[in-house]
Amino acid sequence: MSVKLDNGSICVEVSEHGAELISVINKETGLEYMWQADPNFWGRHAPNLFPIVGRLRGDRYKYRDKTYFMTQHGFARDNEFNVVEQSDTTVRLRLTDSEETHAIYPFRFQFDVEYRLTSQDTLGIAYIVTNTDNHDIYFSVGGHPGFNVPLVEGEKFTDYYLNIEPRRHYERAKLMGPYLDNNLESSFDTRVPLRLRRDDYKDDAIILRLGGNPVSIVLARLNESHGITMHIQDAKYVGLWTQYVKEAPFVAIEPWWGIADTVDADGNIAHKYAINELSPAQTFTGSYSLTFF
Template sequence: MTVTLDNGRLVVTISEHGAELTSVQNKETGFEYIWEGDPTIWGRHAPNLFPIVGRLKGDRYKYRDKTYFMTQHGFARDDDFKIVEKTDTTVRLRLVDTEETRSIYPFHFQFDVVFRLTEQDTLGVVYAVTNTDTHDIFCSFGGHPAFNVPLESFGDYYINVDPRRKYPTAKLVGPYLDNNLEGVFDANQPLRLDRDDYREDAKILRTEGNPITFVLSKKAQSHGVTMHVQDAKFVGIWTPYAKDAPFVCIEPWWGIADTVDADGNIKHKYAINHVAPAQTYTGSYTLTFF
């Protein structure tokens, strides 16, 4: 099942499966901003990552002396959410724990994803994790939206970052984070899209909870997307290196993959978020389409 939001100029489509944004289309021109999800290249559009971001060492972790198994990016992207609020321009989708989720993630939780489309052609996305358990829960979450970049002009697209400065970067070795290999991303100049830059996976900026804005467009700016991230810990930029994929992802993350030296205890996981009973932990970003 899908749900649509409409402000008269844009039509936004969201699937209840994974609470995934699947389409943002300009009603007048028909221009589609979101990747179509061709499974021969990458079969997703904009998955929501929860309760982990990235990969656990050996796809496993320990909690209270018990070992649990969980695959990359967690289970929320493959579960069905329920719509709990809906207007013409707003929808709140919710995932709660079940016996099945507790077999791999032994916590009671409520995970809401809220979409709000404004008259300024801005789509706000809010993540809210509420602890419905009697003790702390440990989680990460994030977005993974893929934006269409026409194949014939891929190298003509740029990403501008504001504030313009040098950002520390996180480095993955295989699927795991190595904090000894930190680098630098120089945002004083626009980043021109080049597939060779993603030979070793994503570029990951350490944004450390500070506001940051990304503008994806050609220099002529005929069409593009502005992403403003309010408080994420990291933002990844990614496109599949081995395939001529006509899209690029800009991914705000409130968490990251296990480090190469992780001990497997979820309480010790690098950049994990601790949420106390009855408390809600939130993160947000906006997308403005032009």
Template sequence: MITLENDQLIVKIDEHGAELVSAWNKEAELEYIWYGDPKYWGRHAPNLFPIVGRLQGDQFNLAGETYYMNQHGFARNMDFDIIENDVDHARFRLVDSESTWRVYPFKFQFDVVFDLKGTELFMKYEVHNPDKTNSLFFSVGGHPAFNLPLDGGKFSDYYLSVKPEKVYDRIRLVGPYSNPNVPSPFNADIPLRLRQEDYHDDAIILKLDRQKATFLLARLANQHGMEMTVDNAQFLGVWTPAGKDAPFIAIEPWWGIADTVDATGNFKEKFGNNVLAAGDTFTGSYSMNFF
């Protein structure tokens, strides 16, 4: 377990999955990151790579071969190497190996970087393609979950507001698969009041189109909350498990999305995938301000 600390926050990160497991605000004496109670959901803030969401039949095709991969990919279940570590900075790294080639036949270097500044935690995903000739196809995303209620009230007392305030496309899920061809409007002029019953069809997904956006999680007339700024993501998911009355909400920046309802299975044609030329590096970033 790696600990980052300054005068405002204590942050803990598990090498397994490079997963954020705690963000403790010293002055407020509050824990913001979901405790990971397996009764509801046993994770805290997994990093999703090399897919986000589910593949049709949990499989994809590439160069005439079929590969099998579970929802959200394998990175969240693997131990990362600690490449850099200081009092307020850490870099974790996962690289391809014989075990990853069996489910994902690409060379890659996946770094998760944490920087602590005041009450804000900056997160960065760097995906590098070390191959000298072949392109790298992938998705990546965050899945941080936050305790609710945070400091009083009940789940439904909290809301999520979005800036810029405009009408976003909402991508609906049909079972575990996305249906981007039939979006519905999401009016961000009105804050989203959190209600458990809104997640019976899984996550609420907004299309961000790689435009910077800020999401404020708070309770009316209350001083504590979390503000997430997403720099360049394609999508953002809001999720709590249906039918469990779980005391948390996940706010998830994604550079990729689940297979579409009409996916062909060809990984090079997968909707939302990123493509890196040989030798290139991708960067996706977001921050969380715990106030």
């Protein structure tokens, strides 16, 4: 099942499976902005990552001397959410803990994903995590939206660029295999727009440390005739990713409140690098928005 939002200018479709954004269409031009999950390249549109982002060492972690197993990016993206609020321009979907989640994640929680058309061309996305347990919970959360590149038939992947503001040098986090290696950190200069080249992604995603500071990222054709702008409010990281070998026609821009295990992680979830800790009855909110043009 899916839910549609429509403000007269853009039509948005959200699947109840994973609370995943699966379509954004400009009603005047007919442009489809979201990647359409071609399984020959990548069979997802915009998965929501919870309660981890990235990979755990050995796909496992410990909590109170017990070992739990969880695969990359967590389980939310593969679960059914319930619609708890809906209007023509807003939908809020919810996932709560269950016997099935307790087997791999021993915490009680409420995870809401909200989509809201805030203007004629802008969609706001919020992740709201509530601790419904009687002790602290530990989690990461993030988005993984993929966008069609090129947007128009006849254009080329290399006709597009990424522009990141504020324009400055960012700390670039790097992975060794699927794990974070802080010894490999380097500087990444965004003072010049980044023309899309597949060679830039041969070592996986470009990951920038944001430290909770707001940034704006434009993905657009060189003449700026069409594209998207992502405004990230307070994320710890952003990942820029496309497939290298297969020449997939998409780019993902991924705001993360968390990251993969470090290469030397001890496996204790309370010690996990960049983990979020939430007290009982408290709520965490992370948000970003997408403007389509």
